[in-house]
Amino acid sequence: MTNIRDLAKMAGVSVTTVSRVLNHHPYVNEEKRQAVLEAIRVTNYHKNINAVHLSKGKTQLLGVVIPFSDHPYFALLLKGIAKLAFDHNYKLVVFQTDYLVSREMEALQMLKHKQIDALIICSRTSDMAIIEEHLPYGAIVLCENLEEKRLSTTFVNHYKIFFDALVYLYNKGHRRIGYCIGRKSGSNSQHRERAYRDFLKKYKLPHHPFYIMDECFHFEDGEKVINRIMELDTAPSALLVTSDQVAAGMVTCCQNHNISIPGDLAIIGFDNEPIAKMMNITTIEIPLVEMGKNLFLQAISKDVSKKEMSVKLIERATV
């Protein structure tokens, strides 16, 4: 494996000069430059990037933490991140956590070990205390609305979105409204729960614990939801479903069970994933690719920033 010193010897120049032509620095005689280039050519030389990283203290590597890679929500986020990463010559190390803290810790460890320059956590599992502890080692970007002054975030206002969607359903005549979320513990879910409670209070509607369903992530989970609803004495007449995947699963399942949508059950999905368009599902569009792009920019930026993205209700056939 030929190195920069070998090149220097071959071209009859110093390593510094070699380094200069390698990095397109000015102040190098054209003849010598050609000599170096020739040495590079004959030896089929190429840099050992690890040496560069050690010397520079940077890796051009960005960590991205997602719970699942096979979910459109995160795939679209990733798409936005990857787009800008490519443009800025960054590579991505993807951590698929399945919501396990241990996996997320792995990413944090890599930041500490300087193997990645910064870390984007699309959905956090570990405590904020742990996150903050790792802030000295590099930028950490999150997707939540947080007070913490030392880290950047890109998010949507889940409280407002949820509240508005609930009011929308109320105005359509619905009085028995439930919702499906992913994890119960996520901070986004807490905002949603607060919105739900505030909504019930404002409109003097009774609280029905069975109308709240968690662990809804994938297409298949839509089936579980419908099955559970069918067992209820008084089923909800409308559901807010925080993923079009799950909403699509519900629509499919309802067809099998001859449940009419929106007649028997109205559904509002989230994200405006491609499947929502095809299945004509009313949904709340979240600009995931744009969010991904912003996350990347925040990750490589020296400054801390907070960015709220706006969403859009797309009225289709399930309400």
Place this chain on the structure above:
Amino acid sequence: MTNIRDLAKMAGVSVTTVSRVLNHHPYVNEEKRQAVLEAIRVTNYHKNINAVHLSKGKTQLLGVVIPFSDHPYFALLLKGIAKLAFDHNYKLVVFQTDYLVSREMEALQMLKHKQIDALIICSRTSDMAIIEEHLPYGAIVLCENLEEKRLSTTFVNHYKIFFDALVYLYNKGHRRIGYCIGRKSGSNSQHRERAYRDFLKKYKLPHHPFYIMDECFHFEDGEKVINRIMELDTAPSALLVTSDQVAAGMVTCCQNHNISIPGDLAIIGFDNEPIAKMMNITTIEIPLVEMGKNLFLQAISKDVSKKEMSVKLIERATV
């Protein structure tokens, strides 16, 4: 940023001793070990992994090339890879290529630059000549049935699968059978095309170019296929669809257009993705997660191996 030398000074030992306790080597006095540990504790020390990489010439990083991250086929492959990567303490650098050669080259470059130890290419875009050229820099694993003796592969027998599926449809009475694939140029597609031609020949069926549709990857593409079929004078009575995503899109679209499945159109999907089960789609199960695991093992192995995985027809309601 404290380093190994600082620790040595603080603990009153040599850097070698520090390195020994850091790497859990034997032959180190317990007292000194404690002294080093104490120094590590008070300084909150942690290794600079880049230095380790430079010194060792390895990174514990594995590259994975996929065209899309938001497609279940590749997501499941990735899941299998990620599972074993975690167990073996490897991290993954994911390259999402969108089938662009330039993106794939990026991955190859990283291999050349020793930033990744090996590379798994789940769907190849660049020429084999380019791939072979990079073989000296690390293991490259592919998902095709290849002769090349210097690289490992994990694959399914696309020729046989296609041929058998066509015969299956024939035996069900179908005489106008078409198929949908992703890229026309991929080597897997070539095997399929050969199977199709051989099938037509054997059963003396006419070749109808319009029965072959490419660029079918995602859910939405199912709609395109149905629209195209509806414009045909004599539409196919059955379709082999190389992704359950697309098959699901077709089923959904057919419902909107009152096209009966399997009455008007029979469909066999591929992969046995979760959506196929929910929508009751007849499909050919490919053990993607298992394939992913095998790909990983091949990537870190010193030996070259070829592994054919077997598939299973799952009969459901679309044929």
Place this chain on the structure above:
DNA sequence: TTGTATGCGTTATCAT
């Protein structure tokens, strides 16, 4: 059991 010295391949500083 421990330490010295050197290698890993590059970049950066400083002098000329």
Place this chain on the structure above:
DNA sequence: ATGATAACGCATACAA
């Protein structure tokens, strides 16, 4: 414009 040399932080052969 060019070069010598010192970082960068760790691993390891060899000596003791």
